[in-house]
Amino acid sequence: NNPNNPIKKWGAGLNRKFPAEESLMAKKHLKKCLTFLVREMQIKTTLRFHLTPIRMAKIKTSGDNTCWRGCGERGTLLHCWWDCKLVQPLWKSIWRFLRKLEIDLPEDPAIPLLGIYPKDAPPCHRGTCSTMFIAALFVIARSWKQPRCPTTEEWIQKMWFIYTMEYYSAIKNEDILSFAGKWMELENIILSEVTQTQKDMHGMYSLISGY
Numbered sequence: 779n780n781p782n783n784p785i786k787k788w789g790a791g792l793n794r795k796f797p798a799e800e801s802l803m804a805k806k807h808l809k810k811c812l813t814f815l816v817r818e819m820q821i822k823t824t825l826r827f828h829l830t831p832i833r834m835a836k837i838k839t840s841g842d843n844t845c846w847r848g849c850g851e852r853g854t855l856l857h858c859w860w861d862c863k864l865v866q867p868l869w870k871s872i873w874r875f876l877r878k879l880e881i882d883l884p885e886d887p888a889i890p891l892l893g894i895y896p897k898d899a900p901p902c903h904r905g906t907c908s909t910m911f912i913a914a915l916f917v918i919a920r921s922w923k924q925p926r927c928p929t930t931e932e933w934i935q936k937m938w939f940i941y942t943m944e945y946y947s948a949i950k951n952e953d954i955l956s957f958a959g960k961w962m963e964l965e966n967i968i969l970s971e972v973t974q975t976q977k978d979m980h981g982m983y984s985l986i987s988g989y
Contacts, residue, residue: 784825788892791856800894807893807908816912816940823859823891823915828922830855848925858918860887864927865918871930872910878967881907890914905960909944913937931976934968938982941965945985958986 785801796804808820822828831853835843845853847864854861860869873885881903888894890911895904913936917928941961948957965984972982 787826803894804892819912819915826855830858846923859891868928872914875967879963906964909940913940962986
């Protein structure tokens with residue numbers, strides 16, 4: 779019954795009450811993040827670390843609690859991560875990628891923000907989805923106070939950075955098969971979405987097949 783429980787606060791923002799099973803899923807999701815950098819972002823998101831216009835307005839006792847991106851709406855945490863019209867195009871792109879992967883998920887912010895998946899979501903897809911969502915959180919946080927939409931290109935570059943980190947981690951831990959199973963389809967889609975110039979600029983070539 780802790781009023782400061784972050785999962786309960788997220789539930790209030792989403793106008794829903796998470797049952798114990800879903801709260802446990804969010805807590806387990808934090809522990810499943812493979813690398814420190816990825817885990818840190820997920821912890822900050824779940825624990826509501828990021829400042830918002832509403833919180834800053836209370837701290838500074840000012841009346842301006844509108845979104846820093848300039849959309850004119852109240853800057854709640856849910857708005858900054860999900861509802862803002864300057865952020866929604868990125869989430870639409872992510873769900874387009876999910877459809878290409880033949881992964882059927884509802885457009886529910888609890889999935890990317892907290893790792894709370896529907897009961898019927900296949901567990902085998904969650905690792906791939908979580909990587910896509912974490913990359914999105916990184917690029918949204920990077921443009922937290924900027925009057926612009928985080929771009930799909932920025933998101934893809936962040937995914938590729940995570941992909942590269944996980945590749946070398948898999949090599950070190952002799953777990954390349956698990957890495958390939960998670961990334962093979964997503965890697966193909968990412969490479970199909972970028973131009974040859976972008977591939978050359980960012981060194982984007984398959985670490986699984988070698989070309």
